[in-house]
Amino acid sequence: MGNRIPEELIEKIQRTSDIVDVISEYVQLKKQGRNYFGLCPFHGEKSPSFSVSADKQIFHCFGCGAGGNVFSFLIQHEGYSFIEAAQHLADKANIELPSLPSLEQGPGSTISKDSEKMIEAHELLKKFYHHLLVNTKEGQHALDYLLSRGFTKDIIDTFEIGYSLDSWDFVKKFLEKRGFTLSLMEEAGLLVKKSNSNEEFFDRFRNRIMFPIMDHHGNTIAFSGRVLGDEKPKYLNSPETKIFNKSKLLYNFHRARVHIRKNQQVVLFEGFADVISSTRAGVEQAIATMGTSITEEQAKIIRRNVSEVVICYDSDSAGIEATNRAAKILKDAGCKLKVAMIPDGLDPDDYINKFGSEKFKLDVIGASVPVMTFKMSYYRRGKNLQNEGERLQYIENVISELAQLDNAVEKEIYLKQLSSEFDLSMEVLKQQILQKEQQKNRQRTPQQQKITTQEQPKRKPIQSKRLLPAFHTAERMLIGHMLRSKDMAEKVLERLGLQFNIEEHKAIVTYLYAFYEEGNEENVSSFLSKLPSPELQHIVSNIAMITLNSEVSEQELSDYIKQVLNHQKMLMIKEKEVEKIEAERNKQYKEAAQIAMEIIQLKQALKS
Ligand SMILES: [Zn+2]
Numbered sequence: 001m002g003n004r005i006p007e008e009l010i011e012k013i014q015r016t017s018d019i020v021d022v023i024s025e026y027v028q029l030k031k032q033g034r035n036y037f038g039l040c041p042f043h044g045e046k047s048p049s050f051s052v053s054a055d056k057q058i059f060h061c062f063g064c065g066a067g068g069n070v071f072s073f074l075i076q077h078e079g080y081s082f083i084e085a086a087q088h089l090a091d092k093a094n095i096e097l098p099s100l101p102s103l104e105q106g107p108g109s110t111i112s113k114d115s116e117k118m119i120e121a122h123e124l125l126k127k128f129y130h131h132l133l134v135n136t137k138e139g140q141h142a143l144d145y146l147l148s149r150g151f152t153k154d155i156i157d158t159f160e161i162g163y164s165l166d167s168w169d170f171v172k173k174f175l176e177k178r179g180f181t182l183s184l185m186e187e188a189g190l191l192v193k194k195s196n197s198n199e200e201f202f203d204r205f206r207n208r209i210m211f212p213i214m215d216h217h218g219n220t221i222a223f224s225g226r227v228l229g230d231e232k233p234k235y236l237n238s239p240e241t242k243i244f245n246k247s248k249l250l251y252n253f254h255r256a257r258v259h260i261r262k263n264q265q266v267v268l269f270e271g272f273a274d275v276i277s278s279t280r281a282g283v284e285q286a287i288a289t290m291g292t293s294i295t296e297e298q299a300k301i302i303r304r305n306v307s308e309v310v311i312c313y314d315s316d317s318a319g320i321e322a323t324n325r326a327a328k329i330l331k332d333a334g335c336k337l338k339v340a341m342i343p344d345g346l347d348p349d350d351y352i353n354k355f356g357s358e359k360f361k362l363d364v365i366g367a368s369v370p371v372m373t374f375k376m377s378y379y380r381r382g383k384n385l386q387n388e389g390e391r392l393q394y395i396e397n398v399i400s401e402l403a404q405l406d407n408a409v410e411k412e413i414y415l416k417q418l419s420s421e422f423d424l425s426m427e428v429l430k431q432q433i434l435q436k437e438q439q440k441n442r443q444r445t446p447q448q449q450k451i452t453t454q455e456q457p458k459r460k461p462i463q464s465k466r467l468l469p470a471f472h473t474a475e476r477m478l479i480g481h482m483l484r485s486k487d488m489a490e491k492v493l494e495r496l497g498l499q500f501n502i503e504e505h506k507a508i509v510t511y512l513y514a515f516y517e518e519g520n521e522e523n524v525s526s527f528l529s530k531l532p533s534p535e536l537q538h539i540v541s542n543i544a545m546i547t548l549n550s551e552v553s554e555q556e557l558s559d560y561i562k563q564v565l566n567h568q569k570m571l572m573i574k575e576k577e578v579e580k581i582e583a584e585r586n587k588q589y590k591e592a593a594q595i596a597m598e599i600i601q602l603k604q605a606l607k608s
Helices: 007-016 019-024 070-078 082-092 113-135 140-148 153-158 170-177 182-187 253-263 272-280 296-305 317-332 348-355 357-365 371-380 388-403 408-422 426-443 446-458 470-484 486-495 503-517 524-530 534-546 554-585 589-607
Strands: 030-032 035-038 050-053 058-061 162-164 191-193 201-203 208-214 220-226 235-237 266-269 286-288 308-312 336-339
Touching (some): 019 035, 019 050, 019 070, 050 534, 070 082, 070 296, 070 524, 070 534, 113 140, 113 153, 113 162, 113 170, 113 182, 113 208, 113 220, 140 208, 170 182, 170 191, 170 201, 182 191, 182 201, 208 272, 253 266, 253 296, 266 272, 272 286, 272 348, 272 357, 296 317, 308 317, 308 357, 317 336, 317 371, 336 371, 348 357, 371 388, 371 408, 388 408, 388 426, 408 426, 470 486, 470 534, 470 554, 486 503, 486 554, 503 524, 503 534, 554 589
Parallel strands (some): 266 286, 266 308
Antiparallel strands (some): 035 050, 050 058, 162 208, 191 201, 208 220
């Protein structure tokens, strides 16, 4: 975890922050036995399956599997980075963090005095612009314009839309009178320096409809001003500043968060105006980038909060290209993707104005399709599939895409579609995919291959609701006891090492051995901070919550270890049995007999 706050401080923050207090600010908790229970803030539910342990300082939801320590809660719930979460807790506990020049300058991270002033000026102006728009004669024409474009009073208030006067120095005087340093206000993007002067400033935004832009905590940090007529540019945005970083900011994230959680989905738009239209239509889990394509950083922020993303970009060719790019970045971040296709080259606002909100909700967002379906219709565009050359090109494109799909079932479905539409045999299509996959693997460097295997634990953790096979339960019990006792971890290391069957368990155990080796005492909550992914944290918090408190006997320990090892032997037996059948079919009887002997030996080893 790439934090730069000294280890001791992180521990101090953890010791002084009580997880029950922190979570109580967001969830109503009730004490039941040793633990606290409440309605899970990460998934919609009617009866509480979200639990918090004061003893262990961890939380876990038995419904959706979310879990972790006090840091993970803030990261998952508020979309904070680790440093932001630490900062937040340190502030609460009055712990002074050293000023770290290398700290992320993201929205909401350490706020310097200058940044505070910049935000203050933005907040004041936002209120003033809004007042001008809704209450004054000067703003009337702008208000009329918005109302004529389908904006409602409600939406204007919700998004705190405003109006900037047609003046060169109104804002300058307004800020000056309130004691703001003009050069700092220039740095904040509110004023512009006259080109031939050092000291003279004028207003950046004049005679425009003003859309405030908030960071992820709701602080106003920038504006976008739209012209009333046909002047250019149509939208004038604040420049990048200390407080406004486009590559990290997601528009409307602070408002949408609660809706994202409720819907277990986020809809990503190309521009903030689409977000406002979509909210007007009742789709409130809406966010947008600020006129740039989505960055890896933004994708990570999204993934921390939700897994399903619906991309709803314009349906012109630029929008389609952008959808493809965004899909790749979001998929790499681990998001589940869908694409909402707006027909006829319309943008969301046009569509809603033309067909209404209900149709937008049902026929566009509600009818969003898997990325593969979107890509297939993308490759079809402008092609005449009656023409053999174009048809082959299309099939080739689709096969290349299918070769990149991880999900075998999905792959099969699309192949069947292709096969029946063009009357091709499944065998031939599968052969072609195989070739593409082999090409892809050859092109990969060993480094890349390593990365993909490391990333595998991203798979959704297996939920405890399902009945688990014996070896799986045994591994969980072992980890549970290893979390509680360093001695136990040593015993397991000696006898089992890393021979766990479940990849995630193997990873957890590796981190746990390292944790103890560094001299740490048993502490689930501290250990959770060492885990690199929320998926692993969820599994550990789950195990820590359900394990019985009793000491484990030597007999019990041996049984668990045996279950784990037996599973491997059983896998080997199965493999051998296939080999044996193969040998028999090839009439290699001597070899088949040899394999049969090995199977017998393995089976004997199982019993002992
Ligand atoms: Zn939950």
